[in-house]
Amino acid sequence: xxxxxxxxxxxxxxxxxxxxxxxxxxxxxxxxxxxxxxxxxxxxxxxxxxxxxxxxxxxxxxxxxxxxxxxxxxxxxxxxxxxxxxxxxxxxxxxxxxxxxxxxxxxxxxxxxxxxxxxxxxxxxxxxxxxxxxxxxxxxxxxxxxxxxxxxxxxxxxxxxxxxxxxxxxxxxxxxxxxxxxxxxxxxxxxxxxxxxxxxxxxxxxxxxxxxxx
Ligand code: AMP
Numbered sequence: 001x002x003x004x005x006x007x008x009x010x011x012x013x014x015x016x017x018x019x020x021x022x023x024x025x026x027x028x029x030x031x032x033x034x035x036x037x038x039x040x041x042x043x044x045x046x047x048x049x050x051x052x053x054x055x056x057x058x059x060x061x062x063x064x065x066x067x068x069x070x071x072x073x074x075x076x077x078x079x080x081x082x083x084x085x086x087x088x089x090x091x092x093x094x095x096x097x098x099x100x101x102x103x104x105x106x107x108x109x110x111x112x113x114x115x116x117x118x119x120x121x122x123x124x125x126x127x128x129x130x131x132x133x134x135x136x137x138x139x140x141x142x143x144x145x146x147x148x149x150x151x152x153x154x155x156x157x158x159x160x161x162x163x164x165x166x167x168x169x170x171x172x173x174x175x176x177x178x179x180x181x182x183x184x185x186x187x188x189x190x191x192x193x194x195x196x197x198x199x200x201x202x203x204x205x206x207x208x209x210x211x212x213x214x
Contacts, residue, residue, distance in 0.1 A: 001083040008111030011118035027082040058170030108186035111197035129156040
């Protein structure tokens with residue numbers, strides 16, 4: 001059972017990489033705080049509406065809201081049995097410290113990618129409205145134009161409302177401000193592993209196993 005953190009700037013490919021890890025560890029729970037906020041927003045829950053105030057501006061949702069939500073998720077049976085990939089959490093040092101009270105961690109994977117590529121990835125990113133599969137106008141188009149590789153439906157474009165130029169600048173600034181102490185924290189715990197994410201990650205099972213040390 002693995003307990004992993006995927007860390008990196010927006011657009012580093014955390015979601016894509018999580019999908020690849022699941023090829024090797026199919027039962028591992030993918031816990032993306034951004035996804036949980038977006039699901040709540042869709043259902044217009046109080047949590048979703050609160051998160052929206054921050055997400056729209058590219059700011060972080062307050063720690064007390066986010067930490068409580070992650071605590072609840074990591075307490076579920078699937079996580080306890082099969083481990084987890086944390087995608088988008090922790091994003092602040094207090095989040096990292098709270099996490100250490102909830103669970104131990106096997107690896108902190110730092111996805112490294114230049115700002116240039118991030119911009120392309122984020123501004124070109126869209127998803128299939130039917131199944132949520134993620135594509136990119138520049139770097140990751142579907143194999144057959146207009147048809148989703150995953151569900152076969154004709155793709156109706158859906159773009160994240162925070163994937164625009166102005167919000168992206170704030171998201172990147174926020175990342176750069178918070179990242180250093182978090183990386184230092186996990187380096188000190190000897191859990192840090194750097195992963196080159198410049199190219200869209202398309203790794204073999206063996207390569208993934210080697211990264212995950214399994
Ligand atoms: P993401 O999908 O990971 O890019 O997250 C989208 C947005 O959700 C972020 O810009 C934040 O507003 C919010 N968010 C996601 N994860 C966190 C977190 N760990 N702490 C605070 N806000 C978060």
